[in-house]
Amino acid sequence: MTIAPPKTRLRGVVGESAPRADAPPKVKGEFLYGSDLSREGMLHGATLRSPHAHARIARIDVAAARAMPGVRAVLTSDDLPTREKFGLMRADQPVLATRVVRYVGEPVAIVAADDPEQARLAARAIKVEYEALSAVTDAVAALQADAPKLHDPKDGNVIEDVRVVHGDPDARADVVVEGEYEVAMQDQAALGPEAGLAIPGQDGGVTLHIATQWLHEDLRQIAPCLGLPEEKVRLVLAGVGGAFGAREDVTLQIHVCLLALATKRAVRMTYGREESFYGHVHRHPARMWYRHGATRDGRLVFVRATIVLDGGAYASSTFAVVANAACFGAGPYRVPNALIHAVGAYTNNPPTGAMRGFGAVQSCFGYEAQMDKLAAALGIDPVELRARNALENGDRIITDQPIEGSAPVAEVIRRCAALPLPPRRSSNDPLELPGGAGNLTHGEGVKRGVGFAVGLKNVCYSHAFDDFSTARVRVERDQGGVVARVHTAASEVGQGIVLVCEQIARTELGVQRVIVETPDTTIGSAGSSSASRQTWMTGGAVLAACREVKAELAKRARGRRLEDVDVAELLGTPVERVVTHRHRPTEKRNDTTQNDGHVAFLFAAHRAVVDVDVDTGLVKVVQIATAQDVGKAINPLAVIGQLEGGIAQGLGLAVMEEVQLKDGAVRNASFTDYLLPTMLDMPPVVCDLIEFPHPDAPYGAKGVGEPPTISSTPAIVAAIRAATGRALERVPVRPDDIVFGTSSRSGWRVVAGDDPRGAERVR
């Protein structure tokens, strides 16, 4: 028997801030993203899009385009192999517009040519005759009986309608506050453009290298539209330059495959930035009417709300966004009575779908504004009011589901509030003031404000969705010694799931060298990199597979402890295990949404400090403090990266970011006109990670991606209200809103909790 060599301490186990394995190639510029892929002799794709929000297509003439130099294929709806539609949760979207277009930017035709310029020019040379139809671009108007119907007239433009009825919705209270709130359309603005490379196969199938959040869901939608069985469509993850929800939906996947199959050549498609604004779904804009009631000593008695979400022209994930807005529509508070009515509507605006926070963002802006109004009405400190109503373990949220495992709501509130405040402003240097180098003030009109907000959201998929992830773990010997290979289909979109998989495998197997392989569809689905779920699900699958591998190694060790043997000695043949991991089942949503629909909940609190120049309406966010319930930080550095990055997007929604629409057309489809936070806009963030492990999650790690984006926005707006005294009922807050107190009312009268289909137009 050989003596095991002395074991060196493992570097990069669970709980350590290990560096990312994909960081060196990324800093060197060697990491290949979707738009960096190329192949000898490949063609380039381009898309012709609708200029109309709603129109009938009378005629399409592609003769001129087909005759142009370098053009290899021009495809319209007539050329499609099938009539199949696609869509994330409802197949309602044609691959190319058929007879009718429903939004500005809807794909009408696609072209492949020898170079990108020829493809673009050919797309422009396609002649389309449209007959304009009346368009509906106001989601509340779309729900009224007189609105044009965009899909099945029976549905009356309703995509989803969710009612949460809890306790006695007609309960009365001593103190009542109400308000109407608006969240505008936000863009995910991932820096990497939509891009993919399709390579036709000998078998009549196709291989697609694609930047996506969910390979298998893309596959499910792509294959039928190509008229191919799923076995003939192979997907491989290309480098993903950020996602934030925008890559949950199919964009160019089907188009690029169709062009590759039609030309029998490799085809690459890459959207430019302007096209990207039209090509992917955005965050749902929302109109919300809220009514809160409380006792005089500050206990919530009821919450009533009507929430209308603009789903745009196609459904995408509107069903789940509406359900989230409703389920979490009262916040992380003990609310004995509630009535929330949330509806998602079809309109002729660009389609909306997933973005970080997914429904929970919208309602959090509403209920947190209400909590501040209530605090003011009661004369109670806003932080104290929140702490007084904080959910505790065993309490039920308004869907009647008890919170089990961990509910450190009071803890996140207390610890966030206790974080150090920034020093008082000491200089009147314009660079330190709102407007910065614009040199707009020397401090005379600058007022400081502090605001606070708390939010909650589910982790993983809810409402009986079969949520699973598959992992293959293989331990073997090669020239470098013992190596563990981890293969899953989980998309690394920047969040760090590669780190999570690596650190879990290293910890479980005691093997230093861990290689996380490129995700593809040769292994089972991992589900999407969304809903803050990959650590829980794919982390869970890797953990389970590692434990099975370890059991086999233990068997091979014949009674010796694994710590005492040289594992290499046990690997005459490699050990490999494939495990599919599921979380505990959740219940389907019933009519009143009173059931155990969710796996677990995430909580965070944010405190914002702002300086506002009340003369120009400009805001400088001075500091964000946050305490977040993370369960367990597998990699604290990566967790903080998620918190800070999520907060930056929350800051963007609070004061900068809006996809501006006019008659359904995006007016600011560029990074010149769609403002993103830069390093000058983003303040220091003070983080406190709260680790109460969840018993069902791997190492107790709950998932961290979304909460930073949920309550940071309302905290910043609360701070601006505190500084200015303005009501500020919509985000993003614009300079005019601060200087003039511009109203953002919709012009619809809705009683909070009532069906928005009965809304009354008041102006």
Added chain:
Amino acid sequence: MRLRLQVNGTEREAEAREHESLLTVLRERLGLWGSKNACEQGECGSCSVLMDGDLVCACLVLAGAAEGRDVRTVEDLAAGEHLHPVQRAFVDAGAVQCGFCTPGFIVATAALLRDNPEPSDAEIREALSGNICRCTGYGKILEAVHRSAAQGYTS
């Protein structure tokens, strides 16, 4: 047109159309994919390169304007497996998530530290405000710049 320029110390020739950018030439003609194509109108800095030592957005430089110039891209910084100190600092500080903005930040940081070896927070924020990162919220990038400065940047 036929374009001749120095790229990362090597004489290169490429075919380019009059309206094409230096970025297109670097990426599509010379296969240097490290400079990224995020906005292609000079707002995000993902395509930052040095041209005759000046920090520029390659997407805003007409290919023809790079004729005869010395262009340095992110690919010029590491020596094989040996990372440049700025690259090392970005890896260690956790300043890389999706990484799409990273090459641009690396080039811009190297240019900053060349001119100002010990920048303050405010100077870093100002100097890198032309680079957009959508993932990190900039905190770790700021830290990475300080770390590279502390390690003594050498070009």
